[in-house]
Structure formats: structure tokens, C-alpha cells
Amino acid sequence: MAQKILPAALVGILGMVAATTTQASTLEDVKARGxxxxxxSTGLAGFSFIDDKGEYxxxxxxxxxxxxxxxxxxxxxxxxxxxxxxxxxxxxxxxxVDLLSRNTTWxxxxxxxxxxxxxxxxxxxxxxxxVPKSLGVESAxxxxxxxxxIQTGTTTEANLADYFRAxxxxxxxxxxxxxxxxxxxxxxxxxDVYTTDASGLAASRATFDKPDEHIIxxxxxxxxxxxxxxxxxxxxxxxxxxxxxNVLVEAEEKGITQANVEEMAKTATSPEIRRLLGAExxxxxxxxxxxxxxxxxxxxxGNYGEIFARNLGxxxxxGLARGLNAQWTDGGLxxxxxxx
Amino acid sequence: MSVVxxxxxxxxxxxxxxxxxxxxxxxxxxxxxxxxMLIGSFLVTNIVSNLRDAGKDFNFSFLWEPASYDINQKLIxxxxRAPHWKAALVGILNTLLVAVLGCVTATVIGVxxxxxxxxxxxxxxxxxxxxxxxxxxVPVLLQILLVNSVFIGLxxxxxxxxxxxxxxxxxxxxxxxxxSVTTEAGSWLVFLxxxxxxxxxxxxxxxxxxxxEQTGKRLPVxxxxxxxLIVPAxxxxxxxxxxxxxxxxxxxxxxxxxxxxxxxxxxxxxxALSIYTGAFIAENVRAxxxxxxxxxxxxxxxxxxxxxxxxxxxxxxxxLRIIIPxxxxxxxxxxxxxxxxIAVGYMDVTGTLGxxxxxxxxxxxxxxxxxxxxxxxxxxxxxxxMNKYNHMVRIRGR
Numbered sequence: 001m002a003q004k005i006l007p008a009a010l011v012g013i014l015g016m017v018a019a020t021t022t023q024a025s026t027l028e029d030v031k032a033r034g035x036x037x038x039x040x041s042t043g044l045a046g047f048s049f050i051d052d053k054g055e056y057x058x059x060x061x062x063x064x065x066x067x068x069x070x071x072x073x074x075x076x077x078x079x080x081x082x083x084x085x086x087x088x089x090x091x092x093x094x095x096x097v098d099l100l101s102r103n104t105t106w107x108x109x110x111x112x113x114x115x116x117x118x119x120x121x122x123x124x125x126x127x128x129x130x131v132p133k134s135l136g137v138e139s140a141x142x143x144x145x146x147x148x149x150i151q152t153g154t155t156t157e158a159n160l161a162d163y164f165r166a167x168x169x170x171x172x173x174x175x176x177x178x179x180x181x182x183x184x185x186x187x188x189x190x191x192d193v194y195t196t197d198a199s200g201l202a203a204s205r206a207t208f209d210k211p212d213e214h215i216i217x218x219x220x221x222x223x224x225x226x227x228x229x230x231x232x233x234x235x236x237x238x239x240x241x242x243x244x245x246n247v248l249v250e251a252e253e254k255g256i257t258q259a260n261v262e263e264m265a266k267t268a269t270s271p272e273i274r275r276l277l278g279a280e281x282x283x284x285x286x287x288x289x290x291x292x293x294x295x296x297x298x299x300x301x302g303n304y305g306e307i308f309a310r311n312l313g314x315x316x317x318x319g320l321a322r323g324l325n326a327q328w329t330d331g332g333l334x335x336x337x338x339x340x
Numbered sequence: 341m342s343v344v345x346x347x348x349x350x351x352x353x354x355x356x357x358x359x360x361x362x363x364x365x366x367x368x369x370x371x372x373x374x375x376x377m378l379i380g381s382f383l384v385t386n387i388v389s390n391l392r393d394a395g396k397d398f399n400f401s402f403l404w405e406p407a408s409y410d411i412n413q414k415l416i417x418x419x420x421r422a423p424h425w426k427a428a429l430v431g432i433l434n435t436l437l438v439a440v441l442g443c444v445t446a447t448v449i450g451v452x453x454x455x456x457x458x459x460x461x462x463x464x465x466x467x468x469x470x471x472x473x474x475x476x477x478v479p480v481l482l483q484i485l486l487v488n489s490v491f492i493g494l495x496x497x498x499x500x501x502x503x504x505x506x507x508x509x510x511x512x513x514x515x516x517x518x519x520s521v522t523t524e525a526g527s528w529l530v531f532l533x534x535x536x537x538x539x540x541x542x543x544x545x546x547x548x549x550x551x552x553e554q555t556g557k558r559l560p561v562x563x564x565x566x567x568x569l570i571v572p573a574x575x576x577x578x579x580x581x582x583x584x585x586x587x588x589x590x591x592x593x594x595x596x597x598x599x600x601x602x603x604x605x606x607x608x609x610x611x612a613l614s615i616y617t618g619a620f621i622a623e624n625v626r627a628x629x630x631x632x633x634x635x636x637x638x639x640x641x642x643x644x645x646x647x648x649x650x651x652x653x654x655x656x657x658x659x660l661r662i663i664i665p666x667x668x669x670x671x672x673x674x675x676x677x678x679x680x681x682i683a684v685g686y687m688d689v690t691g692t693l694g695x696x697x698x699x700x701x702x703x704x705x706x707x708x709x710x711x712x713x714x715x716x717x718x719x720x721x722x723x724x725x726m727n728k729y730n731h732m733v734r735i736r737g738r
Contacts, residue, residue, distance in 0.1 A: 085699070086695060086698075086699055089699070089702065090704060093394070109700075109701075109702070110702075113701075113702055114702040115394060115395055115396065143594075144593070145592070145593040145594050145595060145597075146593075146594045146595075147514055147594060147595060152682070152685075152691070152695055152696055152699075153695060153696060153699040154699075157408075157409040157410075157696060157700075158408040158409055158420075158700065160410070161408055161409050161410045161420035162408065162420070164410075165419075165420060165421075171410070172412050172514075172595065173409075173410050173411070173412050174412065174514075174605075174685055175412075175682075175685040175687065175691065175696075176685050177682060177683070177685075181685075184489070184492065185492060185685075188492045188493055188497075188513055189497040189513065190492045190497070190513045190514055190604065191514075192594050232395070233394075233395070
């Protein structure tokens with residue numbers, strides 16, 4: 001029996017791997033298929049969710065649309081692949097998707113060991129804790145012995161372990177795979193605390209029936225610079241991802257919005273803006289895109305500020321302040337590299 | 341008159357490789373072997389070259405780096421500073437725990453349901469049919485999620501929970517708590533006496549069997565065994581000054597402390613796997629019993645054997661031979677289905693090695709290969725053990 005099973009099993013293992021092949025140029029592939037494949041999360045209000053019309057919407061989704069607008073000139077030509085914290089990296093490295101835009105923390109080992117290239121930081125975040133007000137807890141340091149719901153396959157697991165260890169407290173982790181499962185467990189109080197990135201907590205809380213009954217504790221226990229990423233080894237594609245993000249930020253700084261972008265492309269006199277919008281110079285074509293790709297991007301999604309305000313800002317249910325994610329001129333960390 | 345002369349050993353010609361039945365089977369086997377080896381080597385070179393193109397190496401040294409994550413259920417000492425291999429080991433033990441618990445419970449459920457499905461009581465047999473048909477035909481993942489949701493949604497949170505049976509059982513939506521046994525100095529004496537009693541029971545059984553074969557008299561083995569097991573151990577317990585005690589769960593802070601904590605994830609997975617696999621075992625048991633011809637039990641009744649003894653001595657030994665082979669595959673299925681554990685957050689080996697470790701180190705190939713090796717070894721061991729048992733209950737030619 002063993003003699004028959006063993007070779008069969010080996011062939012099976014190897015077969016799965018053989019499906020993975022390396023691709024030539026991602027840009028060529030995307031143009032040829034006329035569709036951008038983008039991995040997002042399985043549902044997190046404000047970042048990536050499906051609205052009542054069946055459309056993907058959110059902060060991470062809009063970045064994918066911006067890239068599609070830059071490359072294909074059409075923000076609707078995106079095929080979204082929902083991924084969990086566990087499946088996202090395999091989806092990207094196997095070539096199933098061209099781009100991963102899913103609240104992913106930029107870390108050394110993901111950049112170096114997993115062979116990915118981060119396009120930059122689209123959202124500066126940090127890990128926090130949410131508890132029901134009825135628990136009577138006001139600081140994370142009072143959580144000794146608590147049961148903590150945590151999404152598995154994320155950096156939060158290691159942060160949590162380190163934080164409780166450093167403060168000499170014990171806890172009981174309840175690992176869950178998706179935000180929706182965390183919500184189910186947390187609302188049934190099968191766990192006392194839900195921990196993830198503070199933006200994710202705010203997003204989850206916004207979807208509760210009674211958001212006022214839950215508080216996010218003041219402690220932020222880690223740095224979580226979230227950003228989109230692509231596979232390492234295709235520098236042209238990485239440049240496109242990086243500069244799409246950069247021009248979104250740059251456009252906000254320069255006051256270019258969805259409403260005035262076409263107007264500005266024609267009438268602007270500032271050489272910086274003329275360069276950015278392709279009215280002057282050949283910068284766009286140097287990374288293999290149409291010269292006016294920035295106009296397409298801003299027309300499709302608006303600038304960074306507009307994307308933020310539409311999906312996460314203080315006028316939405318999520319109600320996040322810009323905080324660290326304001327322009328450097330407003331005391332935030334957003335500082336786009338010069339477009340020249 | 342012609343004489344057939346033998347020409348000695350026939351000379352070998354190439355055409356005989358496919359025309360002569362003596363050689364043909366070898367030819368095909370060798371061709372198949374070469375084909376398998378070619379496919380295998382193609383796949384291996386493919387992996388090697390693809391890994392090289394992706395700039396990744398293939399090694400297992402990550403297993404000795406600190407895991408830096410915590411696991412809620414651990415049967416051995418484990419902290420977040422322990423290496424990845426230890427996290428994998430914790431997961432392996434959790435997998436084996438739920439597999440063993442599941443196999444035992446599924447067998448009990450299956451035997452009951454299978455026998456009761458043959459009951460002459462219309463209501464009982466129909467209820468069992470309904471159970472078997474529903475449990476068999478709903479995907480096990482849904483059953484696991486359903487049981488988990490029911491527990492999380494219906495059981496109270498710890499602060500509102502109400503200890504039952506004088507504090508011996510607490511049911512909360514985070515788990516069930518039962519008392520644990522505490523040992524003090526002198527408890528070894530009780531264990532020693534108990535072990536000797538177990539040996540004593542085996543001796544008694546052999547003696548009783550010989551007695552029956554020689555004289556035809558039967559000893560009340562059941563009652564005697566029970567006495568041998570309990571009385572000396574009880575005496576030793578009091579003689580040693582009651583060294584064994586029970587620790588009851590108590591609500592402290594956020595959760596219950598003390599006692600044994602059976603997490604909702606474990607109970608949900610265990611229960612759902614048992615119910616699902618139990619339905620298949622029930623069908624096997626029913627098939628096994630129905631396959632024994634009626635004449636067998638009629639003959640036994642004619643010899644004066646009562647129903648229970650007919651079942652135990654005549655029907656079951658024969659039915660077991662039919663029941664066991666499909667039972668092996670049910671046990672294997674249960675063990676493999678336990679890898680759905682992550683759906684309810686139970687940290688089995690797929691959750692630790694194949695989940696968090698894989699994700700944090702990015703060593704997908706290595707982790708998946710190790711996982712497959714583990715499931716393969718486990719399945720083959722179960723298979724080997726059950727085949728051995730099957731061999732023991734087979735018909736012995738006299």
C-alpha cells in the first residue's frame with residue numbers, strides 16, 4: 001500500500017508547484033488582457049467592501065482603480081480577488097494577481113525574504129484594542145487574563161505576543177480568519193477584546209448596531225505602515241505602482257482634484273503641474289504609460305485627500321481623522337517624491 | 341508417427357516483449373516506471389528552477405527561529421519565544437487530540453445509530469434514518485461552523501454563566517470548564533495499586549475462561565473486575581491520606597481559572613466531526629449486521645443462547661469483518677477533515693505550521709511539504725493499526 005501511495009503523493013505535491021511560472025512583463029500582460037488583477041481584503045468597511053449595487057468600493061479598492069486608470073485608461077477594468085491575511089501573499093507571488101492592495105504592513109521580512117516590492121505607504125496605522133464599554137477597561141495594561149480575538153496570518157499576532165510578554169501579562173488568543181468572524185466572536189463576547197490596526201477597529205466599529213458602546217483603547221502598540229505591493233523582479237511594474245501612489249499624494253498637495261484636473265491640464269502655468277499632468281515633458285511615456293496618465297488617474301479616483309475623505313474621512317461612518325496621514329504641510333507624514 | 345521434439349529453451353526475440361505474456365507485463369511495468377520517473381524529474385526541475393527564478397532557497401532552518409506567536413490550546417509547555425518546530429508540535433498534538441476524541445465518539449454514535457436504525461420501533465428507526473441522511477449529506481465544514489455559531493451565540497458569556505452540578509461544569513461561550521485532578525505526595529501509591537489491579541483483571545479473565553472451558557461454569561467476570569479495579573485503589577487512596585483532589589473552575593477577572601478548559605473551538609470541531617463521521621459508521625454497522633444471515637442467529641437461539649449473547653458471540657464477530665475495512669477509511673477521513681479546524685480557530689497543525697508559521701516565514705513549500713508528510717504518516721499509521729485489528733478478527737481456517 002505504502003509503495004503505491006508515496007509516489008502518487010509526491011507527484012501531487014510537485015504538480016501543484018509546477019503551475020507557478022514566472023511571467024515576462026506584468027505591464028505587457030495587463031495591457032494584453034485589458035484587465036488589472038488586484039487582490040483586496042474579504043470585506044473591511046471603508047477599505048474594501050462590496051456596496052449595495054455589487055460594486056467594490058473603499059480606500060484599497062480606489063488605489064487599484066487608480067492603477068487601472070493609469071495603465072488601461074479605465075478605472076472599471078479591474079478584477080478584484082478577495083484574499084484573507086493568510087492567502088494574500090500566495091495570491092501575489094503565484095502571479096494570480098498583479099497587485100496586492102490589502103492593508104498590508106511593510107516589514108523587512110516581507111520586503112526582503114518574501115521578495116515583494118512595496119509601492120510606498122498609503123496609510124500610516126498602528127495596532128490598537130477595542131473593548132465593550134461595559135467591560136470597564138480604560139487602558140490596555142488592564143487586560144491581564146483577557147481573551148483576545150485576533151486575525152491570523154497578520155503582523156498583529158506577533159505584536160500582541162510581544163506586548164503582553166513585555167508587560168508581563170497573560171492572555172488567551174482566539175484566532176479567526178476574517179474580519180467578519182472576529183466581529184461575530186467579539187459581538188457575542190466570546191472574546192473580551194478585538195485587536196487589529198486602529199483603522200480596522202474604527203471601520204469594524206462603524207458597522208456595529210451600537211458603535212457607541214465600544215471604545216478603542218488609547219494604547220497603540222505598533223507601527224503599521226500599510227501599503228500596496230507587487231512582486232519583486234519587475235522594476236517597471238513596481239515603478240508604476242509606486243508613482244501611481246505618489247501622484248495621488250502629489251496631486252492633493254498641488255490642489256489638483258477630480259473636478260478641476262482637465263481644466264488644469266489645459267490652463268495651468270506652473271511647470272510642476274504641467275509636468276505632472278503631461279502637458280509638458282515625456283515623463284509618463286518613460287514608464288510605459290500614456291503621457292497624460294495622471295489626468296486619467298485623478299479623473300477616475302480624485303487625489304489622495306478625496307479618496308480618503310470619500311472612504312474613511314470624518315464625514316463617513318468610519319470617521320477617521322487624517323492624523324499621520326495628512327500632508328507634510330499639515331503636520332502629517334505624506335511627502336511625495338518630486339515629480340521631475 | 342511423429343514425435344514432438346523439444347528444442348530446448350526458446351530463443352529470445354524482441355517481438356516477444358509485447359507478444360509473449362511472460363514478458364509483456366514486465367514491459368508495461370518498465371514503461372510505466374520510466375514515465376513516472378520522467379514526470380517526477382520534470383516536476384522537480386520545474387520547482388528548482390522556479391524557486392531559483394523567484395530568488396528563493398529551499399531550507400528548513402526557519403524551524404529553529406522563535407515563533408513569536410501564542411497558541412491558546414497547548415498540551416505541552418509553549419511560549420511565544422519557543423521555536424517554530426515546537427509550535428508545529430503543539431499543533432500536531434492538537435490534531436491528534438481531536439482525531440482521537442473524534443474517532444472514539446464517532447464510533448459510539450455510529451454503533452448506536454446503526455443498531456437503532458434496525459430497530460423494530462418505527463419512530464426510532466426513522467429518527468436514525470433522518471440523522472444519517474442529514475449528517476451525511478451536509479458538508480462537514482458547514483456543520484462545524486453551525487455548531488460553533490450555536491455555541492458562541494447561545495451560551496452565556498463568562499460573567500453571566502451559571503455553574504452547574506455544584507460548580508463542576510461551567511458552560512460559557514468561550515468553552516466548557518470541568519474540574520481537574522490535583523495530585524499531592526503519595527498519589528503514586530494510588531496509581532501503582534490501580535495499575536496492579538488492571539493486571540489483576542486480565543489474570544482473572546484468563547482464569548475465568550480456562551475455568552469455563554474445563555468445567556463449563558461461568559464466573560461473574562464483570563462484577564469481579566469492577567471490584568478488583570475499585571476496592572484496592574479506594575483503600576490505597578484513604579491509606580495514603582487522600583492525596584488526590586479536584587480543582588474546580590472559578591471566575592477570576594475576565595475568565596474562569598482552574599479546572600480543565602475545553603475551548604468552544606475544540607468542542608465544536610470534535611462534535612461536528614463525530615456527528616458527520618458517525619453517520620457513515622452507522623451505515624457500515626447496519627450493513628455489517630444485515631449481512632449476517634438470519635440462520636446464524638436462529639441457530640444460536642436454537643442452542644439456547646440469549647439475544648445479547650447471540651449478538652456478542654455469533655453476530656458481531658462475523659459482522660466486524662465487514663464493518664472494519666470501511667471503518668478504516670472513515671477514521672482516516674475524520675483525521676483529515678480535522679484540518680478544517682481553522683474555520684473555528686482551533687489551532688491544529690494546519691493552523692500553526694500551515695497557517696501562522698507559513699505566513700510569518702513565507703516558507704510555503706517547506707511548510708506544505710512537512711504538513712503533507714505529517715498527514716501521510718498519520719493516515720498510514722491509522723491504516724496499519726486498523727489493518728492489524730482486521731487481521732485479528734478475520735475468519736481463521738481450522
